[in-house]
Amino acid sequence: MKYYAGIDFAMADVQFGSRNSKRNYPFYYGLQLVYSGEIVLAIDHGKEIRRKGPAAFLTCPEHFYEYSSPGMDARDHYWVCFYGPKTVQYRDEELLRMDPETPFFRLRRPEEFRAMMMQLITLVQEGREHDRAVCLLETLLFTLQADSEICQIQADDWQERFSGLSAKIAANPEKTWNFEMEAKKMCVSLNHFNRLFRKYLGTSPRQCVIQARMRRAAELLLNSNASVAETAMSVGIENEFYFSRLFKKSFALSPSGYRREFRGN
Numbered sequence: 707m708k709y710y711a712g713i714d715f716a717m718a719d720v721q722f723g724s725r726n727s728k729r730n731y732p733f734y735y736g737l738q739l740v741y742s743g744e745i746v747l748a749i750d751h752g753k754e755i756r757r758k759g760p761a762a763f764l765t766c767p768e769h770f771y772e773y774s775s776p777g778m779d780a781r782d783h784y785w786v787c788f789y790g791p792k793t794v795q796y797r798d799e800e801l802l803r804m805d806p807e808t809p810f811f812r813l814r815r816p817e818e819f820r821a822m823m824m825q826l827i828t829l830v831q832e833g834r835e836h837d838r839a840v841c842l843l844e845t846l847l848f849t850l851q852a853d854s855e856i857c858q859i860q861a862d863d864w865q866e867r868f869s870g871l872s873a874k875i876a877a878n879p880e881k882t883w884n885f886e887m888e889a890k891k892m893c894v895s896l897n898h899f900n901r902l903f904r905k906y907l908g909t910s911p912r913q914c915v916i917q918a919r920m921r922r923a924a925e926l927l928l929n930s931n932a933s934v935a936e937t938a939m940s941v942g943i944e945n946e947f948y949f950s951r952l953f954k955k956s957f958a959l960s961p962s963g964y965r966r967e968f969r970g971n
Contacts (some may be wrong), residue, residue, distance in 0.1 A: 710840040712792030718830035720784040720823075727774030734787040735802065736765035737846060741820050743781025747773040749806040758897070760816035762850055764804045784823045786830060788843060801847040811850045812893055822846055853893075867892065868906040872914060879918035880942035885911045919943065920956040927965045934961045 716734045724743075740759040748754045749769050759781060765771055775781050796802045813819050822842055829839040871888060875881075888911075889899035903911050919941040926937045938949035953961050 710837040712795075713788055713790040713840045713843065715830040715839065716787040716789060718786040718827040720782070720827055722782045723780040724783045725775045725778075725780050726783070727772075729770075729772045731770050732765050732767055732787070734767070734789045735793055736785055736787045737823075737843070737850075738763050738765060739784040739820065739823050741782045741784060741816065743783075744776055744779045745773055745781055745783075746776050747771070747809060749809055752806060755809065757810050758895075760813050760820070762811045762813060762819070763809045764802060764811075764850070766802065766804065769806060784820065784827060786823070786826055786843065796844075796847065800851060801844065803851060812853055813850075814853045814893060819846065819849060822849075864902060865906050868903060872907055875914055876918045876921070879915065879922045880940060882942065883911070883915055916952060917956070920953055923949070923953060923961065924957065924964065927961055928969050937961065 739762045740757070742759045744756060744758045745761070746754050746756050747763065749771055751770065751772075756776065793802065822845065826839055826842040826846065829835050829842070875883065885899065885903075886896050889896045892899060892902075894902065900911060903909075903914070907914060909917070923937050923941045926932055926940055930937075932940065934950065935946040938944070938946050941949075943949040943952070950961055953959075953964070957964055959967060
């Protein structure tokens with residue numbers, strides 16, 4: 707079809723457990739996916755940026771790229787290189803939008819993205835179904851840009867987001883909190899979520915929940931006649947002895963001792 711003319715593929719491949727390094731101006735445009743492992747990337751001799759997979763980035767002939775795997779941490783690296791007059795249209799339509807300062811794209815559905823990359827690599831390597839290959843390439847490029855827009859969170863919004871989450875935890879300490887799901891809501895990996903959580907709230911997600919449960923337990927001990935076991939269950943802890951250990955660590959008193967000391971009975 708005429709619509710798919712103007713794009714040709716130079717090469718495509720995947721290397722599992724790669725430690726290869728590059729230092730060059732590429733001849734072609736490239737769509738690069740580091741699905742696992744870690745990569746260090748610098749563009750135009752700028753600062754080095756480390757990123758653990760899954761993460762994607764674009765390369766183009768206008769920039770100088772240096773990338774490698776740090777230490778012995780190998781990576782699974784997928785790539786497709788392409789060229790042709792239609793790349794001008796891609797750039798005009800921002801399908802090839804890239805920022806050397808923030809080159810990596812977040813992936814909302816990395817496994818789906820990897821599967822499409824593998825399909826495209828197979829088509830290119832076998833030299834068949836050119837139109838379908840171009841369609842897949844455009845879908846992948848669009849996905850990068852769309853996911854980036856959806857997941858983009860301004861730096862000054864992080865504090866608000868994590869403060870809001872902290873307030874929800876304080877209001878519902880008994881809830882079984884799924885922080886992997888909370889990370890997905892913010893479009894970040896669980897590891898990055900944990901780092902951001904500690905940065906903005908000064909503690910880990912697990913400790914935040916424990917602190918909220920202990921504060922609620924202290925209120926219940928002073929304002930209700932519930933037993934220690936009932937209090938533990940009310941804040942989401944089934945094991946009374948584990949609850950008592952956590953409580954004493956937080957307040958330097960056992961739950962019963964805390965009640966006697968501050969309620970007077």
